[in-house]
Amino acid sequence: MKKDSNDIKLENDFWRDYDPGQFEKLSVAVDVLIFAIGEKQQDNARKLPEKELRILLKKRTEFPDKNKWALPGGFVAPAESLEQAAYDKLKQKTGLTDLYLEQLYTFGEVNRDSRTRVLSCSYLALVDAARVDIPGKPSDGGEIGWFTTVCALIADNRSFTEDGYVREKQYVLILEGPEQLKAQIQVKETLNGNIISRSEELVYNEGLAFDHAAMIWTGIERLRNKLEYTSIAFSLLPRLFTLTELQQVYETILGRELTAANFRRKIGHLVEETRHTRADYQHRPARLFRFNPEGGRQ
Amino acid sequence: MKKDSNDIKLENDFWRDYDPGQFEKLSVAVDVLIFAIGEKQQDNARKLPEKELRILLKKRTEFPDKNKWALPGGFVAPAESLEQAAYDKLKQKTGLTDLYLEQLYTFGEVNRDSRTRVLSCSYLALVDAARVDIPGKPSDGGEIGWFTTVCALIADNRSFTEDGYVREKQYVLILEGPEQLKAQIQVKETLNGNIISRSEELVYNEGLAFDHAAMIWTGIERLRNKLEYTSIAFSLLPRLFTLTELQQVYETILGRELTAANFRRKIGHLVEETRHTRADYQHRPARLFRFNPEGGRQ
DNA sequence: TCAAAAGTGTTGCATCTACACCCATGC
């Protein structure tokens, strides 16, 4: 464990001879999924607006995939950490710095970009929609906009094999914004003995650049999972919120309805009542709550 | 969405002018965490051997970090996908191809490697220890070996701030194998309003190369979490196993004891009884079970 | 008075926990 003088000599030789170009390098990009919960248009003034899941996309202005919609992202500079690169993109697009951000997945297929080999490390960000004001057209002339996102399971087949099974699930991803985009993802789960393996494949893709549809699918999956065992839901809401708003966040992400009475009890220890109420509608005012991390069961 | 002839002309121009070197590229490595459950030495022949979590490490033979222990890994070639690179490493070290493998995390700090900027995409692999026979010395003269791994929380402090809290957890990581290695990781979790952020820092490191201690910590965390809501535990066992063996897998990874009666009921629907028993010891023979994916509650 | 949402109570079912207990084996 201790360096002797011979080792030091060797180390000096090493540094003198070291050629950083001796290994072939790769282009590395960072792409950011920025999710928010938005309100649906609503005609009946007495009803509460329904919520929807939105993601921020930017229309590409350059080949390849010119005019397709892509996640905000860019190449990583040699002196910039991955996370820093993601933060920079985020600030550039939303103007905000205090957002929830986590690494999602690194997409490393050889031909995912038609130019050359490009690795993409994706990040997942959550914003309170009320804090972001997206300008219509950014400086480089491209369009940028929110897309309502729906991701649904449309098929689920399992066939048994000699020593396990193969299960194929099909998901559709429909994005509505300035244009309508659509993609289909096939997830193949294989069990062989005790060993499970999974692979995802983009089987249909209309209007989304590169493999960004697969990234969005992965992001929604992560969101759905983390919703159940973390408190990320609060990152999508303002500091004060009603329990119905919180419930709507869960419902839009999970894609199913929950029973109000049970939901309230379930997240009861994660929130704290405040003195304030919201009385914008023609019905009983709702109490405003705030996130109370004390309630977590550690 | 449709290409007109002008677009096609522009696209041709683009391809003619495209210079893949126009963006600065990075060196990208893949590192693989290969975990297995091993048996502790046991003197009392009447007792069942206790189990322990093991990871495969290789002693570096080159600068930088010469003579320190590192995860098996290597640089990613331009024509090789990330997952393929991980599979190759895995096959090279264990001789096996049918293992559990998933992407873990991509480490992207600027100075994590002293040579030059190197990104590392880490993968987590699980093996049934009985299937692997590690040769003493691989061809390049380096040592390779299993290290018993213990990861424990040693401190957990939370201080409240104006609008949230800061929580700092300290973990020790102790690896015992051909040498004893030790590291300490500090995890800082910050809540600010509704927004949680986390960061990990290696505060002490003895004998492990680069930031591999942080990778191992991340791997164990992932393992502990996934144990609860997936069936990865079976990937660490042979096709047939006793319920006590399965329980030991849970206990060694989670680092705490479980009550046998309750454990059996809990995983009851994930296993299937076989006709076989194991009668190696001086007590009642144990029934052998196999993994039964049918029992999953979907 | 009415629509709409806010919020509570009740009951039954499923699951987890602790703990006591019996069974089978080799020596």
Next chain:
DNA sequence: GCATGGGTGTAGATGCAACACTTTTGA
């Protein structure tokens, strides 16, 4: 018989789902 693990039964606590019900507001 005894040490050791294999394996079952039971009672209390807790949590969750379904659903019926009351409260409060603005128009």
